[in-house]
Amino acid sequence: MKKLLVGEVITPFRVFKPGGVLVDEGHILAVDHVDALKREAAQILDFGDAYILPGFVDIHVHGGGGNDTMDATPEAICNVARTHARGGTTTLFPTTLTAPMKDIKHALLAVQEVSKRNPREFEGARIPGAHVEGPYFNPEQAGAQNPEYLKVPDINEFMDLIESVKIVRRVSLAPELPGALELIKVLNDNGIIVSIGHSNARYEEVLKAVEVGATHVTHIFSGMSSLRRIKSYRIPGVLESALLLDSLTVEIIADGHHLPPSLIRLVLKCKSLGSVCGVTDAMSAAGMGRGEYTLGGLKVIVENDVVEEYEVKPRGCVAKLENREAFAGSVAFMNEMLHYLVESVGLSISDAAQLLSFNPAKIMKIDHMVGVLASGRLADIVVLDENFDVVATFVGSEEIFGTV
Ligand SMILES: [Zn+2]
Missing domain, CATH: 2.30.40.10 (Urease, subunit C, domain 1)
Structure with a gap:
C-alpha cells in the first residue's frame, strides 16, 4: 500500500x-x-x-539499552539496534572493542547473524556490517580501549577473522605500528574502509597510510597525536593531518561533551561539509541514564558534570573512565546530536542532517541505498x-x- x-x-x-x-x-x-x-x-x-x-546512519556505535556489541549474542545486537532506533537511527555498524581475538570473532558472528534478519522482526535499525575498533592501536593513545589486549598487526590472523565472518566493513587501526601498512593495503584491496584511530602517527606516517588506502579518521580530537616539538622542530600529528588532507574524511562525536562547539566549527572550517560525519560512539548506557557501568572490562561512570572551563553546559550525560581522565564513549542518540549541532554549534538543520545521514552513508559506500x-x-x-x-x-x- x-x-x-x-x-x-x-x-x-x-x-x-x-x-x-x-x-x-x-x-x-x-x-x-x-x-x-x-x-x-x-x-x-x-x-x-x-x-x-x-534516518540516521551511525558508523561507530558500541552499544545501548544495557547491551554492548561485545556481549556477542544476536539478542544483544538486536537490543542495541532497537534502542538506537528510538533516537532516529535506521542504519548502524555495531563496533567491537580491543579484546582477545576470539571474543571479537564471537561478537562479529552475532552481528553477522542479525545482519541477515529483516530489521522489522526486531524493530531496530538495519545492520549492513560491522566496524572493528582495535586491537591494533598505539598504547600511548589507548583512551578507553583496554591496554591489556592491544597488539601489533598480524595480517594472517586478521584476514582469517575477516574471511570467516564476512561482515567487517570498516577497521580502525594505528598506521605507525609494525605491519600496519601491509594490513591497510590488504583491507583496502578487500573493499574494507580503513580508518586511522588511537594513533600516535606523525604527518609522514599518516601520508604513508593514505598512500596504501586509509580514507577515514576515527573520532577526531580523541585518541590521536597532535603537534609535538622535538628539539624546537614542530612535528604535526594525526589531528593536523586529518584537518589538512582532503583525501581523509573525519567523524565527530557531537554529544556536547567530547567536542565543544568551537572545535566542531574548526573541523568544518578546515574540511568540506561533505567530508565530515557525526557518530555517537555510544556505549551500553545509551538510553539508560546515570550510574556505573563497564566497558571492555573497565569501570565507567555516566554523569552530566563538566569542568568549569568548558564552553557549554550540555544537556545529556557522557561516559568517563573511573578516574575521569578520559571519556569512555558517549551515551547519546543521533537526534540529540542533531539538536547540539543546530542549537549550540549553529548549523542549519539541513547541514546537520547531512552530517548524520548522507555523509556517513557515503563514507561507508552505502549512499546508493540509504x-x-x-x-x-x-x-x-x-x-x-x-x-x-x-x-x-x-x-x-x-x-x-x-x-x-
Ligand atoms: Zn569507539
Whole structure:
C-alpha cells in the first residue's frame, strides 16, 4: 500500500514545506510538494510541521539499552539496534572493542547473524556490517580501549577473522605500528574502509597510510597525536593531518561533551561539509541514564558534570573512565546530536542532517541505498518535532518506533 508521509521534508539537500515522501514496499517512490503526491497515496500520515529526514546512519556505535556489541549474542545486537532506533537511527555498524581475538570473532558472528534478519522482526535499525575498533592501536593513545589486549598487526590472523565472518566493513587501526601498512593495503584491496584511530602517527606516517588506502579518521580530537616539538622542530600529528588532507574524511562525536562547539566549527572550517560525519560512539548506557557501568572490562561512570572551563553546559550525560581522565564513549542518540549541532554549534538543520545521514552513508559506500530521501532509496525515515525529539522512525517504510 502506497503511504504518504507529510511534513517539512529535508532530503537533506532540498527542503519541501509542506512536503511529502511517498513510500511503498520498503522503498521511496517519490519526494515532492504534498499536492503533487496526494492523489497517488492510499494512506496519508500527516505529521503537521514536524521535520521528515533521512534516518540516521551511525558508523561507530558500541552499544545501548544495557547491551554492548561485545556481549556477542544476536539478542544483544538486536537490543542495541532497537534502542538506537528510538533516537532516529535506521542504519548502524555495531563496533567491537580491543579484546582477545576470539571474543571479537564471537561478537562479529552475532552481528553477522542479525545482519541477515529483516530489521522489522526486531524493530531496530538495519545492520549492513560491522566496524572493528582495535586491537591494533598505539598504547600511548589507548583512551578507553583496554591496554591489556592491544597488539601489533598480524595480517594472517586478521584476514582469517575477516574471511570467516564476512561482515567487517570498516577497521580502525594505528598506521605507525609494525605491519600496519601491509594490513591497510590488504583491507583496502578487500573493499574494507580503513580508518586511522588511537594513533600516535606523525604527518609522514599518516601520508604513508593514505598512500596504501586509509580514507577515514576515527573520532577526531580523541585518541590521536597532535603537534609535538622535538628539539624546537614542530612535528604535526594525526589531528593536523586529518584537518589538512582532503583525501581523509573525519567523524565527530557531537554529544556536547567530547567536542565543544568551537572545535566542531574548526573541523568544518578546515574540511568540506561533505567530508565530515557525526557518530555517537555510544556505549551500553545509551538510553539508560546515570550510574556505573563497564566497558571492555573497565569501570565507567555516566554523569552530566563538566569542568568549569568548558564552553557549554550540555544537556545529556557522557561516559568517563573511573578516574575521569578520559571519556569512555558517549551515551547519546543521533537526534540529540542533531539538536547540539543546530542549537549550540549553529548549523542549519539541513547541514546537520547531512552530517548524520548522507555523509556517513557515503563514507561507508552505502549512499546508493540509504542516507538521502530520494526515489529508489530504502524508505528509512525519521520524523522529529520542533525540539528534535523523535516522533517516529521508519525502516523499510514500516514504523518501528513511534511516540504517537
Ligand atoms: Zn569507539
